[in-house]
Amino acid sequence: MLEIKNLHVKLEEEDKVILKGVDLKIGSGEVHAIMGPNGSGKSTLSYVLSGKGGYEVTEGSAMLEGVELLDMEPEARAAAGLFLAFQYPVEIPGVGNMTFLRTAVNAQRKARGEEEISAGDFLKLVREKAKALKIDAEMMKRPVNVGFSGGEKKRNEILQMAMLEPKMCILDETDSGLDVDAMKLVSEGVNALRDAGRSFLVITHYQRLLDHIKPDVVHIMADGRIVKTGGPELALEVEQNGYADILAEVV
Amino acid sequence: MAQLQKQAQEKTDALAARLGSLDLAAGGFAPAARKAALARLESMGLPGRRDEYWRYTDPAVFNAETASESAPLIVEKPIFTDKDKVRLVFVDGVFDAAASDKPELAGVEITLLSQAGAQDIHWASALYGTLEAAGQKPVPRPFAALNTAAATEGLLIRVTGTAPKPIHISYRQNSTTSDPILHHCIKVESGAELTLLETGITGARSNIVMEAQVEAGGKLHHIRPQGRSHGKQLLTHIFARLAENTLFKSFTLSMNGRLTRNEAVIEFTGDDAVAHVAGACVGDGAFHHDDTVFVTHDAERCESRQVFKKVLKNGAVGVFQGKILVKAGAQKTDGYQISQSLLLDDDSQFLAKPELEIYADDVICSHGSTSGAIDETALFYLQSRGVEKRVAQTLLVLAFLAEAIAEIEDETLAEEIRERMEDWLHRHERA
Numbered sequence: 236m237l238e239i240k241n242l243h244v245k246l247e248e249e250d251k252v253i254l255k256g257v258d259l260k261i262g263s264g265e266v267h268a269i270m271g272p273n274g275s276g277k278s279t280l281s282y283v284l285s286g287k288g289g290y291e292v293t294e295g296s297a298m299l300e301g302v303e304l305l306d307m308e309p310e311a312r313a314a315a316g317l318f319l320a321f322q323y324p325v326e327i328p329g330v331g332n333m334t335f336l337r338t339a340v341n342a343q344r345k346a347r348g349e350e351e352i353s354a355g356d357f358l359k360l361v362r363e364k365a366k367a368l369k370i371d372a373e374m375m376k377r378p379v380n381v382g383f384s385g386g387e388k389k390r391n392e393i394l395q396m397a398m399l400e401p402k403m404c405i406l407d408e409t410d411s412g413l414d415v416d417a418m419k420l421v422s423e424g425v426n427a428l429r430d431a432g433r434s435f436l437v438i439t440h441y442q443r444l445l446d447h448i449k450p451d452v453v454h455i456m457a458d459g460r461i462v463k464t465g466g467p468e469l470a471l472e473v474e475q476n477g478y479a480d481i482l483a484e485v486v
Numbered sequence: 487m488a489q490l491q492k493q494a495q496e497k498t499d500a501l502a503a504r505l506g507s508l509d510l511a512a513g514g515f516a517p518a519a520r521k522a523a524l525a526r527l528e529s530m531g532l533p534g535r536r537d538e539y540w541r542y543t544d545p546a547v548f549n550a551e552t553a554s555e556s557a558p559l560i561v562e563k564p565i566f567t568d569k570d571k572v573r574l575v576f577v578d579g580v581f582d583a584a585a586s587d588k589p590e591l592a593g594v595e596i597t598l599l600s601q602a603g604a605q606d607i608h609w610a611s612a613l614y615g616t617l618e619a620a621g622q623k624p625v626p627r628p629f630a631a632l633n634t635a636a637a638t639e640g641l642l643i644r645v646t647g648t649a650p651k652p653i654h655i656s657y658r659q660n661s662t663t664s665d666p667i668l669h670h671c672i673k674v675e676s677g678a679e680l681t682l683l684e685t686g687i688t689g690a691r692s693n694i695v696m697e698a699q700v701e702a703g704g705k706l707h708h709i710r711p712q713g714r715s716h717g718k719q720l721l722t723h724i725f726a727r728l729a730e731n732t733l734f735k736s737f738t739l740s741m742n743g744r745l746t747r748n749e750a751v752i753e754f755t756g757d758d759a760v761a762h763v764a765g766a767c768v769g770d771g772a773f774h775h776d777d778t779v780f781v782t783h784d785a786e787r788c789e790s791r792q793v794f795k796k797v798l799k800n801g802a803v804g805v806f807q808g809k810i811l812v813k814a815g816a817q818k819t820d821g822y823q824i825s826q827s828l829l830l831d832d833d834s835q836f837l838a839k840p841e842l843e844i845y846a847d848d849v850i851c852s853h854g855s856t857s858g859a860i861d862e863t864a865l866f867y868l869q870s871r872g873v874e875k876r877v878a879q880t881l882l883v884l885a886f887l888a889e890a891i892a893e894i895e896d897e898t899l900a901e902e903i904r905e906r907m908e909d910w911l912h913r914h915e916r917a
């Protein structure tokens with residue numbers, strides 16, 4: 236599904252190197268987790284994959300189903316099936332949440348040469364998916380993420396993911412700021428989307444999200460590299476001993 | 487001193503030249519008011535760049551003896567076509583009876599300025615030039631006085647009941663050198679209500695004045711999508727005087743135009759009245775757009791709102807001069823003013839002069855002025871959801887304009903205005 240090779244990234248504006256050779260291969264239908272200390276480059280990796288400006292790729296590649304992502308505009312990457320649930324979802328005053336969703340769904344359909352979804356079908360679909368995430372009609376009418384609580388913002392990200400049905404989903408610290416109930420809702424939303432044709436990259440600090448969303452593979456990232464890869468037990472190890480032991484071991 | 491004398495002499499000379507090109511002898515309705523206006527004009531002269539009130543906008547094209555050539559955009563679709571209304575058409579400032587509906591509406595008297603001279607309609611002779619004269623203080627507005635002195639046509643509208651449908655003043659331009667001077671008087675009597683639509687291109691160069699007096703409990707809604715043309719030189723003044731418990735809402739949409747200055751002079755004379763003046767404008771390239779607003783609170787518990795939004799690209803210039811004056815005794819005044827520009831590139835500029843002058847102690851007044859670029863983070867967020875960059879940009883620009891458009895109460899009219907802006911933005915997406 237996704238294959239990242241030797242990815243090096245620096246900031247465009249300054250000589251600061253953030254990713255120093257990331258290698259990662261995620262198969263179809265797999266769930267991978269990335270854990271790692273703050274500032275190790277996890278968000279940067281997710282931004283670079285989705286095409287955010289301000290970063291410069293100096294080396295390496297990232298292929299989605301055999302197609303180079305790094306050459307595409309962000310919207311083309313989305314149409315190709317990539318989705319990023321933001322660590323900090325963006326507020327857009329003046330743009331209604333519903334308008335935003337419909338614009339996004341139809342834009343992707345158009346890019347794939349499909350017909351626009353009818354207003355009726357769209358409404359039905361949104362209602363069904365929003366209900367599962369306990370997002371009420373009032374929240375759908377509000378401007379995108381404006382005045383939403385932390386938990387509401389994260390649930391809204393998952394709603395977008397459910398509506399857009401991407402192939403490769405990246406979740407950047409979707410669990411941060413969530414209480415236990417919200418975490419369950421979000422996890423259920425994610426698990427409902429698990430499918431043989433869909434892969435996940437779950438970035439998190441904590442084992443507890445991985446109790447709900449069971450990963451196949453766990454990676455540890457430190458200082459711009461993946462320093463260790465293992466099974467779910469690796470997340471438990473981090474939970475119990477922190478990163479210090481693992482980092483000491485790899486240096 | 488010599489410098490000041492020289493300046494005054496320049497103004498007098500410019501005025502003499504400007505007046506020379508007008509046919510004042512033709513006279514018309516309200517001869518006394520016209521004579522008084524001419525005297526006012528002669529004492530103030532025409533404005534120059536050194537006048538503080540014209541610091542950001544060069545009055546030269548309005549001072550010029552004749553209009554610069556300007557061709558209308560033929561392609562523009564008529565707006566508000568689905569709305570049932572009384573449509574009155576002016577072509578290059580001349581009333582076109584054949585193209586117009588019958589000027590008849592229940593609860594409303596409609597007379598043409600050019601025909602009023604022959605009739606005995608006292609209400610308009612008391613209004614014509616009166617609010618304009620009052621609006622000359624504390625800031626002189628010479629072109630409004632010139633308008634009162636020289637207007638050749640206009641509508642005199644008196645509303646005595648709730649008008650069952652809007653009156654639509656529909657302007658059209660045929661001549662590339664037309665130079666109309668139109669003067670409308672609107673009087674909304676106690677408890678009466680009117681929606682006034684003003685659309686289209688008035689002429690190559692135009693000087694349009696509207697005096698609106700709203701009596702106790704009256705309501706006046708004014709929606710003005712100014713027609714699209716690149717070369718137009720447009721100067722408008724609205725003078726509104728509001729009695730107690732009145733509502734006045736005016737929204738203006740401007741797209742394109744070499745030079746536009748829309749002045750609004752609002753005066754609260756009765757308590758508990760509400761006035762909202764709003765404007766949305768989009769300009770690309772040779773575009774200079776000036777909103778100049780002066781609100782005087784001279785009564786208690788009145789609410790005024792000024793909401794102006796400008797989207798500028800390719801060297802377009804936006805100007806906002808807005809003042810709220812709260813006189814002593816105008817307690818519990820609620821005054822709000824916001825002017826914002828969205829600069830789509832580094833070449834465009836926004837010049838703003840927001841002012842508050844308050845002589846009452848128990849008031850809430852706020853003003854804010856901002857100038858910024860498209861929010862890159864929001865843009866990326868939209869793109870990451872699959873929305874094309876140019877479409878995402880248009881969505882964000884419309885979001886920026888939304889607060890001004892929200893000032894239009896009628897949902898269907900607001901939607902049409904929004905669509906006009908969207909069409910314009912789509913057409914201008916590439917460059």
Ligand SMILES: Nc1ncnc2c1ncn2[C@@H]1O[C@H](COP(=O)(O)OP(=O)(O)O)[C@@H](O)[C@H]1O
Nearest residue numbers: 246253271272273274275276277278279280289
């Ligand atoms: N746009 C940016 N400007 C400046 N520094 C940045 C920027 N993006 C990332 N960084 C820096 O890069 C490093 C990695 O950040 P990030 O990818 O957010 O880490 P993580 O998500 O793992 O906490 C940090 O030191 C951070 O300060």
Ligand SMILES: [Mg+2]
Nearest residue numbers: 277278322408
């Ligand atoms: Mg992060």
